[in-house]
Amino acid sequence: MENESGAWSPYLVGTLIGLLSMATFYFSNKPLSVSTAYARLAGMIGNLFARGHTENLKFYQDTKPKIEWGVMLVFGMLLGAFIAAVSGGEITPTWVPVLWEQRFGPDIALRLGMAFVGGAILAYGARLAGGCTSGHGISGALQLSVSSWIALACFFVAAVATAHLLYRL
Numbered sequence: 001m002e003n004e005s006g007a008w009s010p011y012l013v014g015t016l017i018g019l020l021s022m023a024t025f026y027f028s029n030k031p032l033s034v035s036t037a038y039a040r041l042a043g044m045i046g047n048l049f050a051r052g053h054t055e056n057l058k059f060y061q062d063t064k065p066k067i068e069w070g071v072m073l074v075f076g077m078l079l080g081a082f083i084a085a086v087s088g089g090e091i092t093p094t095w096v097p098v099l100w101e102q103r104f105g106p107d108i109a110l111r112l113g114m115a116f117v118g119g120a121i122l123a124y125g126a127r128l129a130g131g132c133t134s135g136h137g138i139s140g141a142l143q144l145s146v147s148s149w150i151a152l153a154c155f156f157v158a159a160v161a162t163a164h165l166l167y168r169l
Helices: 010-028 035-056 058-062 069-087 098-104 108-129 133-142 146-167
Strands: none
Touching: 010 133, 035 058, 035 069, 035 108, 098 108, 098 146, 108 133, 133 146
């Protein structure tokens, strides 16, 4: 289950994700994806603070903010990531990774701020693209969707370009 560094084998994890994706299709007839679950969670938070406004948004008229299997998948992913980090010995008592600190310094607020901005951009892009990396990269590719394969290639190109831009690898 683990490789030399203690981390889980990417081959094992990839196989488990593939099996989960097939089981999701089999049991729910839906693709494995999470971007709609995040939107539902945002809608539930919106209902707490501005119910009338949230209910008037077209998206939430079509996609009701509620706890459903995708929302539970998000919580399962968080729990699974925690279990993998603990069992792989990869939990570190630091907020700023070494590579980040070498490039941008030790400022925790900058690190958390950039993580938040990056997450917001990613969420916007997922809604704009009609799906997230798991939706396109796993479920769409599994179904041999041409648009998903194009999206998957773009994800990798953008990731490599961003890494080169930020870290000058």
